[in-house]
Amino acid sequence: MQNTQVTLASYPEGFPAPANFAVVNSALPALAEGQVLVKTRYLSLDPYMRSQLAGRHISGSIQPGDVMLGEVVGEVVDSRAPEWHTGDIVRCMGGWQTFSVHHHSQLFPVTNIKKISHALSILGMPGLTAYAGLIWQAMPKPGDVIVIPAATGAVGATAGQLAKRAGCRVIGIVGSDEKVAYAIDTLGYDHCINRKREEVAATLDTLCPNGVDIYFDLVGGELLHTVSARLAVGARVILCGMIAETNSNERMAGPSPALWIKSRATVYGLVVYDFEPRREEFIDDCVDDVNAGKLIMREDITSGIENAPAAFCKLMRGENLGKVLVKMI
Amino acid sequence: MQNTQVTLASYPEGFPAPANFAVVNSALPALAEGQVLVKTRYLSLDPYMRSQLAGRHISGSIQPGDVMLGEVVGEVVDSRAPEWHTGDIVRCMGGWQTFSVHHHSQLFPVTNIKKISHALSILGMPGLTAYAGLIWQAMPKPGDVIVIPAATGAVGATAGQLAKRAGCRVIGIVGSDEKVAYAIDTLGYDHCINRKREEVAATLDTLCPNGVDIYFDLVGGELLHTVSARLAVGARVILCGMIAETNSNERMAGPSPALWIKSRATVYGLVVYDFEPRREEFIDDCVDDVNAGKLIMREDITSGIENAPAAFCKLMRGENLGKVLVKMI
Numbered sequence: 001m002q003n004t005q006v007t008l009a010s011y012p013e014g015f016p017a018p019a020n021f022a023v024v025n026s027a028l029p030a031l032a033e034g035q036v037l038v039k040t041r042y043l044s045l046d047p048y049m050r051s052q053l054a055g056r057h058i059s060g061s062i063q064p065g066d067v068m069l070g071e072v073v074g075e076v077v078d079s080r081a082p083e084w085h086t087g088d089i090v091r092c093m094g095g096w097q098t099f100s101v102h103h104h105s106q107l108f109p110v111t112n113i114k115k116i117s118h119a120l121s122i123l124g125m126p127g128l129t130a131y132a133g134l135i136w137q138a139m140p141k142p143g144d145v146i147v148i149p150a151a152t153g154a155v156g157a158t159a160g161q162l163a164k165r166a167g168c169r170v171i172g173i174v175g176s177d178e179k180v181a182y183a184i185d186t187l188g189y190d191h192c193i194n195r196k197r198e199e200v201a202a203t204l205d206t207l208c209p210n211g212v213d214i215y216f217d218l219v220g221g222e223l224l225h226t227v228s229a230r231l232a233v234g235a236r237v238i239l240c241g242m243i244a245e246t247n248s249n250e251r252m253a254g255p256s257p258a259l260w261i262k263s264r265a266t267v268y269g270l271v272v273y274d275f276e277p278r279r280e281e282f283i284d285d286c287v288d289d290v291n292a293g294k295l296i297m298r299e300d301i302t303s304g305i306e307n308a309p310a311a312f313c314k315l316m317r318g319e320n321l322g323k324v325l326v327k328m329i
Numbered sequence: 330m331q332n333t334q335v336t337l338a339s340y341p342e343g344f345p346a347p348a349n350f351a352v353v354n355s356a357l358p359a360l361a362e363g364q365v366l367v368k369t370r371y372l373s374l375d376p377y378m379r380s381q382l383a384g385r386h387i388s389g390s391i392q393p394g395d396v397m398l399g400e401v402v403g404e405v406v407d408s409r410a411p412e413w414h415t416g417d418i419v420r421c422m423g424g425w426q427t428f429s430v431h432h433h434s435q436l437f438p439v440t441n442i443k444k445i446s447h448a449l450s451i452l453g454m455p456g457l458t459a460y461a462g463l464i465w466q467a468m469p470k471p472g473d474v475i476v477i478p479a480a481t482g483a484v485g486a487t488a489g490q491l492a493k494r495a496g497c498r499v500i501g502i503v504g505s506d507e508k509v510a511y512a513i514d515t516l517g518y519d520h521c522i523n524r525k526r527e528e529v530a531a532t533l534d535t536l537c538p539n540g541v542d543i544y545f546d547l548v549g550g551e552l553l554h555t556v557s558a559r560l561a562v563g564a565r566v567i568l569c570g571m572i573a574e575t576n577s578n579e580r581m582a583g584p585s586p587a588l589w590i591k592s593r594a595t596v597y598g599l600v601v602y603d604f605e606p607r608r609e610e611f612i613d614d615c616v617d618d619v620n621a622g623k624l625i626m627r628e629d630i631t632s633g634i635e636n637a638p639a640a641f642c643k644l645m646r647g648e649n650l651g652k653v654l655v656k657m658i
Contacts, residue, residue, distance in 0.1 A: 254586045
């Protein structure tokens with residue numbers, strides 16, 4: 001049985017291109033005692049992976065020649081551990097490959113989730129990120145005005161729906177009219193700004209005359225300045241990502257602290273791994289709504305592991321619509 | 330009876346000079362029903378006043394010709410309100426003048442405080458600032474490493490002592506050897522860095538190999554970047570002032586949000602006015618220790634209202650030693 005893998009061929013400069021990756025075939029190793037063989041069903045592609053390529057993500061870095069890292073949902077196809085049996089559906093750090101070998105303790109069961117890809121999207125790491133930042137850190141109150149950039153991405157779309165469920169007034173910021181329509185018509189955003197066609201600052205001034213109560217920052221950069229200058233007193237800012245500088249080696253400065261003093265903001269640095277111990281609590285609160293279609297996640301699915309590099313590059317250019325997954329053929 | 334007042338003569342550019350102020354004499358107005366005449370005993374001079382001169386402080390701005398604003402402790406010398414009697418010691422926004430007239434609702438009693446100037450210093454606004462940021466926002470735990478710039482100033486000195494009382498390891502940053510000695514020998518800091526003679530970043534690396542748990546930011550600027558790059562996971566940052574840019578019209582950028590994500594910091598914008606409703610709670614917790622000399626405040630006292638401008642300019646240059654007060658002759 002052959003394993004098909006995607007490795008890093010060379011460090012990208014700026015936006016990654018498919019040529020930065022290589023597709024290789026290798027033999028599967030034999031299982032040692034306590035190990036489990038997982039056949040990938042879905043691979044998750046996420047913005048944080050770009051930081052790993054720059055050697056500066058909290059989860060580690062990737063060198064040329066390494067198999068790309070990534071979370072997968074798959075099926076146990078062989079097991080030398082009593083904890084797992086052929087046919088079990090599991091979540092694990094399988095990487096960009098069709099098969100992966102794991103110690104039995106590195107697998108997590110996927111249960112109660114009707115559609116298994118949801119274990120990588122709205123009930124997976126992006127969902128947990130949104131839930132932790134919005135519910136556990138920002139603690140939304142009905143009537144709060146929340147602004148979410150990258151509003152139709154996996155984290156943003158979940159945060160937006162959870163904020164609506166919490167009774168907030170939800171304003172998205174996206175980069176295309178198609179995303180505006182999707183945010184409003186399907187995700188239920190109250191407003192959505194196309195940052196490429198509208199003046200964000202002026203539009204926020206019109207939409208939020210009393211300021212922004214919660215900013216779920218997924219992008220950093222200039223937008224963090226713009227929104228920080230428009231916070232309501234007592235605002236909460238979740239610092240969760242920096243897409244704006246993901247493809248750059250420069251570290252942008254943050255907003256003037258004066259803006260956060262003026263608004264008495266509480267600003268939270270969010271790293272989703274810290275909330276892993278509470279993952280079940282999050283799933284318990286959301287799984288019924290997800291299974292019932294009340295909390296949704298559009299999935300942008302590419303077929304075939306060899307197409308993962310192109311799908312990742314598309315994600316980096318913001319051309320995806322929803323959670324980017326690679327489905328194994 | 331004459332009132333001697335200090336007015337703003339002209340907006341300072343950069344650091345203020347005594348020539349930016351004027352001393353004028355005026356007649357006292359007659360009291361209306363419900364009003365009280367207060368004779369100033371002590372006037373408080375504080376860094377926030379510089380921002381008022383730039384028209385950008387939260388408490389309002391001052392125009393040329395206006396009497397300078399400021400909090401005072403004084404004595405009621407005439408009253409047309411049953412709430413107050415001649416001889417009562419009160420705290421109020423008396424301004425830079427020897428007498429002030431107030432509606433009776435604008436006065437606050439000074440009681441239980443042995444030394445009345447403490448109502449403007451360690452048990453006054455600077456003390457409340459330190460207490461709110463450290464105790465209510467940062468919530469120190471024994472063993473926490475806390476860094477305090479402007480460590481011997483009114484807020485910093487109080488925060489440092491309160492942090493020691495809470496069992497923290499307290500590191501100050503100051504601008505002279507004299508202040509280093511005072512911080513360690515008198516205020517009880519564990520360490521104190523002379524930022525003019527030592528490399529702050531390297532010294533912090535040595536002193537805090539496991540990072541900084543609490544940064545009580547009183548200065549903004551470059552130091553906020555330096556300390557933000559050295560935070561421990563779970564750190565708290567209190568944003569409370571920006572002396573570094575007090576005398577500039579430029580707004581400096583803040584640290585990269587990446588630093589606060591990496592440390593999962595919680596960052597609090599602090600405006601002391603928000604905590605006025607809890608002032609008594611703070612005083613109750615501290616007044617015995619202050620009256621017993623266990624929590625101390627060095628006061629840098631200048632005599633005579635006409636010397637207030639020079640004392641303020643000295644404060645702006647960081648040449649004060651302790652809380653700056655003007656004592657009326």
